[in-house]
Amino acid sequence: MKKLFLIVGISSIVLSACGVNSDSSNHSNTEDKSSTEEQSNGQNNKNNQKNEQPNIKKKDGITYVDGHVFANKKVDLPSDYAPGENRTARTDLNQLIQDARNDGLDVVFRSGYRSYEEQEQLYNDYVARDGEKAANQYSAKPGKSEHQTGLAFDVGSNKATDDFRKSFGNTNEGKWIKEHAHKYGFIVRYPNGKENITGYQYEPWHLRYVGKDLANEINKQNTTLEEYYNYGM
Ligand SMILES: [Zn+2]
Structure with missing residues (x-):
C-alpha cells in the first residue's frame, strides 16, 4: 500500500x-x-x-x-538537438578572453559547440584509446555533453602545457578564470571536490554559460548547477 x-x-x-x-x-x-x-x-x-x-x-x-538547458550524465539531450553555438554566450566569452588578456594573461578559446555526431566520434576515439572506464571520467557520452547545448566552452592558453589538465587550475590563467568567470555569466561547471555530484573530474577549463545572475549566485555559494537546483544528481 x-x-x-x-x-x-x-x-x-x-x-x-x-x-x-x-x-x-x-x-x-x-x-x-x-x-x-x-x-x-x-x-x-x-x-x-x-x-x-x-x-x-x-x-x-x-x-x-x-x-x-540541462545536460549531465543523468539528463540526456536528444540526438537531433543541434542549436549551434549560442551567440550571446560566445560574445560574453570573447569579452572574458579579451579582459583576461588585458590583465596580461594568456587565455585562448579551445573548443565550443559540438553536435551529437561529433561528440559520438570523440567519445568513441577516447574509448578506443583509453578504455571506457577512463574515458567516462573526462568525456561525455553522446547526448550527455554540455558542448551540444552551444553554451559550453573550453579555454586554455597559448603555451598549452596545462590545457585540458587539472593543473590548468593552478596557472595564472586558471586562477583568473575561477575568480572572474561569473562576471561574464559563466560557471566552472566541474569544480574540484564535486566529482561525486557532477560525475566529472575537476575541469578548470570547462565553462558553462548560465547568465550573470545565476553565475553570481552559484559562485557565491561555491556550488554546482546540480546542487543549486537539487536536480540531476
Ligand atoms: Zn568542455
Whole structure:
C-alpha cells in the first residue's frame, strides 16, 4: 500500500514537470524575453534561492531547469538537438578572453559547440584509446555533453602545457578564470571536490554559460548547477 502511494506520488511529480514551454529556444531570444515567458505559468522563478523546487520543463526531449538547458550524465539531450553555438554566450566569452588578456594573461578559446555526431566520434576515439572506464571520467557520452547545448566552452592558453589538465587550475590563467568567470555569466561547471555530484573530474577549463545572475549566485555559494537546483544528481 505504501509502495503504491509512493508510485502515485512520483508519477504526479514527473507529469507536472513535463509542462510544455512554447519558447525555450536559447538561440535568438533575449534573456529578458524568455524569463518573462518562463514565469507565465504561475510559478515564481527565483534564481537566488537554493534548493527551492525548481521549475522543470521538458520540450522535444530537452530538459529546462528554471529555463536553463540541462545536460549531465543523468539528463540526456536528444540526438537531433543541434542549436549551434549560442551567440550571446560566445560574445560574453570573447569579452572574458579579451579582459583576461588585458590583465596580461594568456587565455585562448579551445573548443565550443559540438553536435551529437561529433561528440559520438570523440567519445568513441577516447574509448578506443583509453578504455571506457577512463574515458567516462573526462568525456561525455553522446547526448550527455554540455558542448551540444552551444553554451559550453573550453579555454586554455597559448603555451598549452596545462590545457585540458587539472593543473590548468593552478596557472595564472586558471586562477583568473575561477575568480572572474561569473562576471561574464559563466560557471566552472566541474569544480574540484564535486566529482561525486557532477560525475566529472575537476575541469578548470570547462565553462558553462548560465547568465550573470545565476553565475553570481552559484559562485557565491561555491556550488554546482546540480546542487543549486537539487536536480540531476
Ligand atoms: Zn568542455
